[in-house]
Amino acid sequence: xxxxxxxxxxxxGRGGAWESQLQSVLDISMEKFxxxxxxxxxxxxxxxxxxxxxxxxxxxxRAQVESLSSVKMPSKPQTHSGLEPDFPSGSPSSTxxxxxxxxxxxxxxxxxxxxxxWTSEEDFSLSSAISVILKDLDTVIDAGQGPPRAPxxxxxxxxxxxRHTQYPPSSSRTxxxxxVVPSVKSEAACLGCPQDVVLxxxxxxxxxxxxxxxVNLLQGFSVxxxxxxxxxxSLSKSPSASSSSSSSSxxxxxxxxxxxxxxxxxxxxxxxxx
Amino acid sequence: xxxxxGGGNDFQWCFSQVKGATDEDVAEADIISTVEFNxxxxxxxxxxxxxxxxxxxxxxxxxxxxxxxxxxxxxSTFQSHEPEFDYLKSLExxxxxxxxxxxxxxxxxxxxxxxxxxxxxxxxxxxxxKRAEGYNLKDEDGRLRDPFRITxxxxxxxxxxxxxxxxxxxxxxxxxxxxxxxxxxxxxxYETYLSADDLRINxxxxxxxxxxxxxxxxxxxxxxxxTEVITAAECHPHQxxxxxxxxxxxxxRLCDMRAGALCDRHSKFFEEPEDPSSRSFFSEIIxxxxxxxxxxxxxxxxxxxxxxxxxxxxxxxxxxxETYQVHEYLRSKLCSLYENDCIFDKFECCWNGSDxxxxxxxxxxxxxxxxxxxxxxxxxxxxxxxxxxxxxxxxRKVCTxxxxxxxEISVDSLDFNKKILHTAWHPxxxxxxxxxxxxxxxFQDKLN
Numbered sequence: 001x002x003x004x005x006x007x008x009x010x011x012x013g014r015g016g017a018w019e020s021q022l023q024s025v026l027d028i029s030m031e032k033f034x035x036x037x038x039x040x041x042x043x044x045x046x047x048x049x050x051x052x053x054x055x056x057x058x059x060x061x062r063a064q065v066e067s068l069s070s071v072k073m074p075s076k077p078q079t080h081s082g083l084e085p086d087f088p089s090g091s092p093s094s095t096x097x098x099x100x101x102x103x104x105x106x107x108x109x110x111x112x113x114x115x116x117x118w119t120s121e122e123d124f125s126l127s128s129a130i131s132v133i134l135k136d137l138d139t140v141i142d143a144g145q146g147p148p149r150a151p152x153x154x155x156x157x158x159x160x161x162x163r164h165t166q167y168p169p170s171s172s173r174t175x176x177x178x179x180v181v182p183s184v185k186s187e188a189a190c191l192g193c194p195q196d197v198v199l200x201x202x203x204x205x206x207x208x209x210x211x212x213x214x215v216n217l218l219q220g221f222s223v224x225x226x227x228x229x230x231x232x233x234s235l236s237k238s239p240s241a242s243s244s245s246s247s248s249s250x251x252x253x254x255x256x257x258x259x260x261x262x263x264x265x266x267x268x269x270x271x272x273x274x
Numbered sequence: 275x276x277x278x279x280g281g282g283n284d285f286q287w288c289f290s291q292v293k294g295a296t297d298e299d300v301a302e303a304d305i306i307s308t309v310e311f312n313x314x315x316x317x318x319x320x321x322x323x324x325x326x327x328x329x330x331x332x333x334x335x336x337x338x339x340x341x342x343x344x345x346x347x348x349x350s351t352f353q354s355h356e357p358e359f360d361y362l363k364s365l366e367x368x369x370x371x372x373x374x375x376x377x378x379x380x381x382x383x384x385x386x387x388x389x390x391x392x393x394x395x396x397x398x399x400x401x402x403x404k405r406a407e408g409y410n411l412k413d414e415d416g417r418l419r420d421p422f423r424i425t426x427x428x429x430x431x432x433x434x435x436x437x438x439x440x441x442x443x444x445x446x447x448x449x450x451x452x453x454x455x456x457x458x459x460x461x462x463x464y465e466t467y468l469s470a471d472d473l474r475i476n477x478x479x480x481x482x483x484x485x486x487x488x489x490x491x492x493x494x495x496x497x498x499x500x501t502e503v504i505t506a507a508e509c510h511p512h513q514x515x516x517x518x519x520x521x522x523x524x525x526x527r528l529c530d531m532r533a534g535a536l537c538d539r540h541s542k543f544f545e546e547p548e549d550p551s552s553r554s555f556f557s558e559i560i561x562x563x564x565x566x567x568x569x570x571x572x573x574x575x576x577x578x579x580x581x582x583x584x585x586x587x588x589x590x591x592x593x594x595x596e597t598y599q600v601h602e603y604l605r606s607k608l609c610s611l612y613e614n615d616c617i618f619d620k621f622e623c624c625w626n627g628s629d630x631x632x633x634x635x636x637x638x639x640x641x642x643x644x645x646x647x648x649x650x651x652x653x654x655x656x657x658x659x660x661x662x663x664x665x666x667x668x669x670r671k672v673c674t675x676x677x678x679x680x681x682e683i684s685v686d687s688l689d690f691n692k693k694i695l696h697t698a699w700h701p702x703x704x705x706x707x708x709x710x711x712x713x714x715x716x717f718q719d720k721l722n
Contacts, residue, residue, distance in 0.1 A: 021609060025555045028613050041365045044453055044472040045503050045522055046618055049559045052501055056555055 022060055029054045284650070285631075285643070285704060286720040287667045289660055291345060293330070294713035296658065306709035308696055312376040312384065315700040318346055318707055319386060320714055321371025325355040327388055327441075329399065344705075346716055350399050352441040355390040367392050373458050375467070377480075385444070387467060391454040394469055396445035396480065402438045406430040450476050450486045457507045463514040470507035470519060477531070489537045490519060490529065505563050505620075512572045516541075520577060524561030528588065544586055546593045556608040556617065564620035569629040570701075576632055578623040581605060583634050583644070598644045598651065601636050603674045603685050616690050626699045635694025638683065639710045640670055656694060656708045656715040666720065 032050050036042035295304060303324025310319050318330040331349035358367040368391055377385040383400040408430040412418050453471035460467045468489070469476050475490035490507075494500050503522045510516035515531045527540035548557065560580035568575045569585075574595075577584050581602060584594035600621075604611060611617040616637075623634040635641045636653070644651045653670045660667055673682040696709040704719030 021555065024609055025612070028609075032615075041363075045505065045562070048500060048503050048522060049562060049618070052558055053555060056558070 022057060025053065026057050029057065284645075284648075285652075287654060287706070287717045288720050289662065289665045289667065289715070290705070290718045291716040292658065292661055292713055293328075293346075293348075293716075300712045304712040306696060306712060306714060307370050307372065308374050309698040309707050309709045309714065310374045310376060310386075311698050311700055311707070312386075313378050313701060315702050315705070317349065317376070317384060318698070318716075319374045319376070320707075320709065321354065321374050321388055322712075323368075323370040325353055325357070325369030325371060325390065327352055327354045327371060327374065327386075327397070329384075344718075350439040350441050352397070354388045354395060354397065354443075355393065358392075372455060375458050375460050377460055378464055380464075387458055387460065389455050389458050389469065392448070392451055394447040394455070394458060394478075395443050396447070397441050398444045399439060399441045402440060403435060404432045405435045407433045445480065445483050447478055447483050447486070450478075456505060459507060459509040459517070461509045461514050462512055466514075468507060468509060468517060470504050472503040475504065475507055475517075475519060475537075487535070489531060489535070491536065491538065506566045508566055508568055508575075510572055511568050511570060518566055518568070518575060520563035520566045522562040523558060524563055524579060526563065526566060526575070526577060526586070542588070542591050544591045544594075546584070552605075554608065556612060559612070559617055560608065565622040567623060567625060569625050570627065571629055574629065576623055576625065578621050578634055580617060580619075580621075583623050583632060585632070585646070596646065598632070598642075600634055600642050601672070603672055607685065611690075614690065616693075619693055619695065621693075621695050622697065624697055624699045626704070627702050631699075633697050633699060633706065635697055635708070637690050637693050638688040639692040639694055640672075641694045641697055641708055654717075656710040656713070658713075664720075667717065 029050050033047075033054070036047055036050070294306075295301075301324075303322060303326075305323045306320050307323055308319075308321040311317070312319070316332050318332075320328050320330075322328075327350075328348060329350045330346035333345050333347060335344050354371060355369040357369045359365070360367055370390055371388050372391065373387075373389050375387045377387070377396075379385075383398050386397050386399070388395055388397060407414065408428050410419075410424060410427055410430075411421070447469070451469065451471040451474065453473050455469055455471050457470040458467060465481075466477055466479050469478065469486075470490075473491065473493040474488055476486040477489050478486045490504070492502070492504060501523075502525075505520050505522055507517060507519040510518075516528065517531070518526055518528045520526045524545065526544040528542035528544070529537035530541045531537060533539070533541065548561075563577045563579050565578040566575060573588060575586050575588065577586065577594075578600075581604060582600055583598045585596040585598075587595045608617060621635050623632060625632055630647055631643055631645050633641060633643045639656045640653050641656065642651060642653050653672070654667045655670050668681075671679075671682045672688070673679065673684045678684050692711065694708055694710055698707045700706065704721070706717050708715045708717065
């Protein structure tokens with residue numbers, strides 16, 4: 001099948017090694033980042049180097065996602081102000097891999113837009129996470145205080161409690177994100193839906209879940225009662241809500257990155273080209 | 275006895291001394307954080323994580339003790355910095371001595387600058403070998419005498435006493451740095467010095483402690499835009515208006531203070547173009563410059579990044595004139611080194627007195643020396659096993675793959691906890707000081 005051949009070429013061209021290194025660098029960077037945030041005064045040099053590495057990973061992921069979508073790409077819907085990606089364009093160019101992995105043909109332009117919108121929102125949230133983090137480094141107020149805002153639960157647990165549980169470090173987020181895999185697979189297999197509809201559903205699902213905390217991020221103060229209880233001590237010490245929003249953003253950013261990675265894996269594996 | 279006359283004069287380094295505890299358990303406070311010879315090489319200062327400064331003095335070679343051969347012995351020890359607490363930010367300020375810089379000697383006393391993350395202090399180290407005896411109003415033990423009991427007057431006389439070396443803080447330069455100080459450098463005018471933190475560089479007058487001039491400020495208005503920090507700075511050895519500072523992106527900026535009060539616009543910008551074939555996720559981190567040092571001549575400067583040392587001609591900005599690989603075998607291990615934080619280690623580098631050789635540290639208590647003329651390099655080890663007096667150091671070699679020869683060590687066997695970050699070279703002779711965690715090794719060239 002043409003699609004499979006293309007998929008293999010993409011993986012070989014990039015190398016499974018490159019992907020696993022991307023994943024490692026991402027995991028290690030996020031872990032370091034969180035650890036540093038827990039310190040009272042993280043080293044500025046270290047923080048800048050780690051966040052620059054994360055930006056580089058972000059650009060690589062973006063390049064990867066762009067290479068997955070079709071050739072006709074809409075122009076970037078939004079550029080995040082204040083964080084123009086400054087990284088050198090050393091990442092393997094997406095022009096090397098023109099063929100999209102799964103069929104996002106014209107008839108699925110809806111899905112295509114979803115992918116782009118989803119990517120941009122992921123970019124936006126990751127970018128905003130990084131920028132909030134850097135801003136916090138400058139504030140007098142303790143940046144690392146307060147528990148990280150709980151990321152969303154996996155796709156099947158979109159409501160209530162799962163959202164506000166305090167999550168331990170990224171390894172368990174990996175587990176949680178990987179819980180998405182069986183649910184998506186089973187959804188596709190059992191329902192026997194046409195691939196593009198399932199894909200659309202999946203992406204819309206993720207869209208929704210990604211979108212909600214962004215609202216929280218932007219509003220800053222819109223936290224639930226549970227959160228408020230947790231944050232009250234830190235809020236009384238620090239006048240700004242930056243600690244809660246920053247914790248929310250980077251906790252959520254981690255989840256998003258993990259989720260994106262795994263969903264990409266799923267998409268590659270579950271939806272071969274017809 | 276010329277220090278390192280280039281050419282065919284290969285050094286033969288011999289063990290001379292080692293200072294510090296021999297216990298396996300290393301107390302954190304004893305970890306040496308800076309090493310510096312003074313201008314004559316007679317004094318050698320070390321600072322440690324516990325905020326202490328220990329100064330060693332070289333024994334005068336005398337007929338009485340011909341074997342001492344200019345050994346360094348403890349001259350003075352004092353607590354330079356104490357841990358502090360910033361109540362406003364709820365932060366503890368570490369007492370670790372980041373840098374020591376000597377001032378040129380102008381009278382009998384010695385002066386040095388020592389700094390921690392926030393505060394720089396000027397210390398005066400002076401000798402006292404006489405004391406006055408025969409006071410009228412007080413006894414020999416200092417108790418006041420009853421004035422009514424004094425029946426006669428006498429003139430106090432100076433009597434010799436055992437040498438006492440006193441260190442006293444003469445100036446305290448505080449509250450000028452929001453971020454962590456990484457460098458201090460005395461200017462060639464011997465009146466001013468600069469101090470650099472992650473985002474700013476200040477110029478001080480040695481006599482004035484309540485204000486300093488800010489000469490470089492790279493803090494962006496919006497901290498979200500911060501992508502680069504200052505990692506090191508140094509004054510030019512002869513031109514008192516020139517200084518350089520390096521960054522976390524592998525660039526060096528040379529500034530001329532005559533150009534303006536704020537030197538945000540550089541006069542020269544040194545950057546080597548990146549080799550696209552060796553690009554990785556870690557390219558930026560390993561390009562971050564951990565140390566910058568002018569040559570004694572003032573014509574060159576040397577920078578240390580994670581894997582290499584580069585010598586730059588001040589007249590050529592687009593690339594270094596010499597590049598020396600310190601431990602290229604680590605390039606394939608960068609991901610692990612990122613994970614265990616070793617990739618953030620800040621190695622220093624130094625020139626010899628004649629600028630013909632350079633030295634820098636590595637892991638496994640190895641340190642490397644490069645002869646600029648012959649292009650020969652050598653790897654040596656600072657270890658207690660090679661600690662017999664005047665024992666010649668054997669060159670070490672790291673096996674990078676394939677069959678490991680006898681006496682070679684494989685990359686995977688290297689001890690990454692034993693890192694040599696701080697080294698110093700005597701300004702005139704072939705004597706080097708190498709700090710290995712909590713021990714200070716002194717090596718001398720056999721021909722010395």
